Amino acid sequence: MGKSIVIAFGGNAITKENQKGTFQEQVVNIKEMCSNLVDLIKNGYHLVLTHGNGPQVGNILIKNELSKSIVPAMPLDVCVSNTQGSLGYAIQQELTNVLVKDKAQIPVVTVVTRVKVDIADPAFQNPTKPVGPFYSENEAKNITAEKGYVMIEDSGRGWRRVVPSPLPLEILEKEAIHYLLEGGTVVIAAGGGGIPVYLDDNGNYTGVEAVIDKDLAGQQLARDVGAETFVILTGVSHVAINYGKESQKELDTITVSEGRRYQQEGHFPPGSMGPKMEAALLFVENGGHKSIITSPE
Ligand SMILES: Nc1ncnc2c1ncn2[C@@H]1O[C@H](COP(=O)(O)OP(=O)(O)O)[C@@H](O)[C@H]1O
Numbered sequence: 201m202g203k204s205i206v207i208a209f210g211g212n213a214i215t216k217e218n219q220k221g222t223f224q225e226q227v228v229n230i231k232e233m234c235s236n237l238v239d240l241i242k243n244g245y246h247l248v249l250t251h252g253n254g255p256q257v258g259n260i261l262i263k264n265e266l267s268k269s270i271v272p273a274m275p276l277d278v279c280v281s282n283t284q285g286s287l288g289y290a291i292q293q294e295l296t297n298v299l300v301k302d303k304a305q306i307p308v309v310t311v312v313t314r315v316k317v318d319i320a321d322p323a324f325q326n327p328t329k330p331v332g333p334f335y336s337e338n339e340a341k342n343i344t345a346e347k348g349y350v351m352i353e354d355s356g357r358g359w360r361r362v363v364p365s366p367l368p369l370e371i372l373e374k375e376a377i378h379y380l381l382e383g384g385t386v387v388i389a390a391g392g393g394g395i396p397v398y399l400d401d402n403g404n405y406t407g408v409e410a411v412i413d414k415d416l417a418g419q420q421l422a423r424d425v426g427a428e429t430f431v432i433l434t435g436v437s438h439v440a441i442n443y444g445k446e447s448q449k450e451l452d453t454i455t456v457s458e459g460r461r462y463q464q465e466g467h468f469p470p471g472s473m474g475p476k477m478e479a480a481l482l483f484v485e486n487g488g489h490k491s492i493i494t495s496p497e
Pocket residue numbers: 209210211212213252355433434435436438439440441442443467468469471472473
């Protein structure tokens with residue numbers, strides 16, 4: 201097999217901060233993202249794409265809440281699977297469209313992907329994953345008082361609801377993804393961080409209510425399918441130290457030990473660059489060749 205790359209992009213790239221989250225808006229953003237991938241595919245790279253779902257899964261939770269007196273609300277793991285389907289559909293469609301226009305007949309498919317987590321993960325007692333729309337501080341306080349949701353300030357962009365986010369341990373569909381890749385298919389997998397499931401006392405996998413961080417799931421996916429490179433696409437072209445300060449310095453190529461040092465010095469905040477750097481470092485520490493964090497362009 202040629203060189204394989206796992207590429208992760210954020211739910212906030214699919215529904216931007218100032219957008220309502222209509223399907224049309226998502227398609228426009230996804231189309232732009234896909235046009236940036238065509239050259240890689242045409243140059244023979246085997247791609248696995250993974251995507252976030254924070255804004256989208258939060259919107260499904262709001263719909264659940266508003267309609268629960270009429271139709272039953274679905275558990276959060278089912279809502280994550282819904283986002284794998286809807287966003288996978290949009291990516292599959294738009295990527296196929298740009299490939300066909302470029303005269304490249306390459307199959308693209310979405311895999312509903314379960315990710316194993318530990319039911320004893322302390323993350324279930326400490327929600328940290330922001331989902332859904334951004335609110336003002338006042339609105340957030342009212343939501344907590346009315347519904348009991350935990351709300352946090354998300355990287356200077358506003359307040360959001362947070363849900364538990366356990367660590368991904370294994371991509372359960374890894375063999376199927378590997379076969380598809382080997383056969384020359386572009387695979388969309390582990391969307392929204394994957395559907396969280398755990399092994400119960402009877403040895404059966406069971407869904408659990410959480411949203412896994414897609415960057416951490418992405419590096420696990422990259423390791424599990426033996427990818428050479430792990431790429432995280434986000435809103436900045438370079439990771440920086442002293443980000444947002446006058447002394448800000450953009451990083452180019454760094455080693456794992458430099459990355460760990462900058463991390464310890466506190467350059468990468470939780471909820472934004474923190475999980476991306478952690479994911480990038482974990483991939484290389486566990487045998488990956490290189491991780492890249494940059495913008496889609
Ligand atoms: N040290 C840093 N270097 C670069 N960007 C940073 C840094 N710290 C925080 N950021 C911010 O984090 C953002 C990426 O996090 P986020 O928007 O949550 O990701 P996602 O693309 O997954 O939605 C960047 O666009 C930037 O605004």
